[in-house]
Amino acid sequence: MxxxxxxxxxxxxxxxxxxxxxxxxxxxxxxxxxxxxxxxxxxxxxxxxxxxxxxxxxxxxxxxxxxxxxxxxxxxxxxxxxxxxxxxxxxxxxxxxxxxxxxxxxxxxxxxxxxxxxxxxTKLDKNIHIHRYEQPLANDERRVEKEQSPPAASPIPPVSKKNKKRLILAFGIIVLLILVNLFLFSPAKVNLYIASEPLAQNVNLALAGEKLNSTQEISEKFSATGEKEMGEKATGSVTIYNYWDSTNQDISANSVFIKDGKNFYSQQAVSVPGTTIKQGNQVPGTATVTVVAETNGGDYNLAAGRFTITSLPTNKQAQIYAQSALAFTNGSSKKVKIISEDDIARAKQQLSDKLTDKVKEDLNKQAADKNKEILIKAINQQLSSAAADKKAGSQADDFQMTLSATAVVLAFDSQVMRQAVFDNLKTTLPKDKELILDASDETTIDIESQDWEKEELKIAGQVKTRIAPKIDQAELKKKLAGNFTGRGAAFLANTAGYKKADVKIQPTFWLTFPLWTKMINLTIHYE
The missing domain is CATH 3.30.750 (Transcription Regulator spoIIAA)
Known part of the structure; x- marks a missing residue:
């Protein structure tokens, strides 16, 4: 055993x-x-x-x-x-x-x-914990020992029957009051843990808004990054010799004359007379023409010498050519800063971003002053003007760019919007379910349209929250009132979505819930 x-x-x-x-x-x-x-x-x-x-x-x-x-x-x-x-x-x-x-x-x-x-x-759930403190119980041995101990030395005066009845009555009243107090007012604290489930729901609704307007301007100076060649082209006079035959040879304007790999262009058209024979010697026909270098630069200041006319057929180039008697001069090079088209576009983009930030800041401030909010992506902004004080291609080290814009948006009360979203969501829930709202809820809102005249927003979004079985706390307290903790535990275990419960009753040796429901502190935790 x-x-x-x-x-x-x-x-x-x-x-x-x-x-x-x-x-x-x-x-x-x-x-x-x-x-x-x-x-x-x-x-x-x-x-x-x-x-x-x-x-x-x-x-x-x-x-x-x-x-x-x-x-x-x-x-x-x-x-x-x-x-x-x-x-x-x-x-x-x-x-x-x-x-x-x-x-x-x-x-x-x-x-x-x-x-x-x-x-x-009724089956008790192992998750229900009834907290009790050690209850003092009678100890038979101590009681017997106490009863057998010798009486006190000093004599106790006898109590009259009348006084005994009074003492018994008073003691009974006190015990009765204590029991009534325990039955009615023993405070009970109940923590009930209920299972919840996630909910993701789309919502669509109309919400009243308030129209806000903003007009902003921004102006800044930007550096020019373009470059332009501002030097001069070398020029000179050449004589064209015609040894080809006795016929005239026409040289058109802008014909190419090359010497030392440098290109020059004739400035006028000429007709070179044919070659002749005088006293047994061949005498070429000649004509003079002015040529200009292809680009600026001192590299085109060439010494006197022979030029090949590449605009002529190859077989004629050896017998029809040009010759300069003097060195070419005036060729020079010089680069200067100019305002390029890219400079204008870059300045406009940078200012546009800053102007948008300025508009957002102003509209947010207006909304905050009215205890309202706006959605940044709902701002309707229009660029009014964009101008530079100098044109593209102008020679300059910098320029001033100025942009202005107007914007409009509908502001709304975030609390009203949140309430409207969840009110809309509640209409879709089953009757035995309720929303469990907390700080972890996610609400994604998009503005489908804004009616500027009616000042009304049409909102579409999604809400991520949790739902749980609907619990009537007042009814549950009534079921617990006056019952032993074991039976109360069974009531709690039968609650929809029940996971576990924690019960504490004061004094801890008392085993029943108070009859007065206001003394039952019921807290529901959703998991």
């Missing part, structure tokens, strides 16, 4: 764990319970213990002098003894069948058959 001594505050799960750890050789489990033990005063707990020992092929024996525990054990067919000595004296083979429940000698609260029947159908 194995003996398990129960503590006044022992939990059912702890006792079951102890039974499971017993040796398989042990056939009997002797459960020794003190008087007023809450665990053995519950028919549900006794049923669970009997079921557990039976599943382990063991026999449960209860040792207690508590009247309630003995009566309940008798109803369940659990053998009951008054003391551990009875076990040792009688032995297992002499255990008698449990006797019929004895009448109670004191006034206590027993469940009615209907209540017991309901309790039998």
């Amino acid at each position: 194995s003996q398990i001594y129960l503590e006044p505050q022992e939990e059912i799960t702890t006792v079951i764990d102890k039974i499971k750890t017993l040796s398989t050789k042990e056939e009997d489990v002797i459960l020794v319970a003190p008087d007023n033990c809450p665990l053995t005063a519950s028919i549900i707990n006794l049923k669970l213990l009997a079921k557990e020992t039976k599943s382990l092929d063991k026999k449960l024996i209860l040792v207690t002098t508590d009247t309630i525990s003995r009566n309940l054990a008798g109803r369940l067919g659990i053998p009951v003894l008054a003391s551990v000595k009875d076990v040792n004296i009688m032995g297992e083979e002499n255990f008698s069948e449990p006797t019929a429940p004895q009448p109670l000698k004191e006034i206590i609260h027993l469940e009615t058959p209907e209540e017991l029947k309901r309790e039998e159908k």
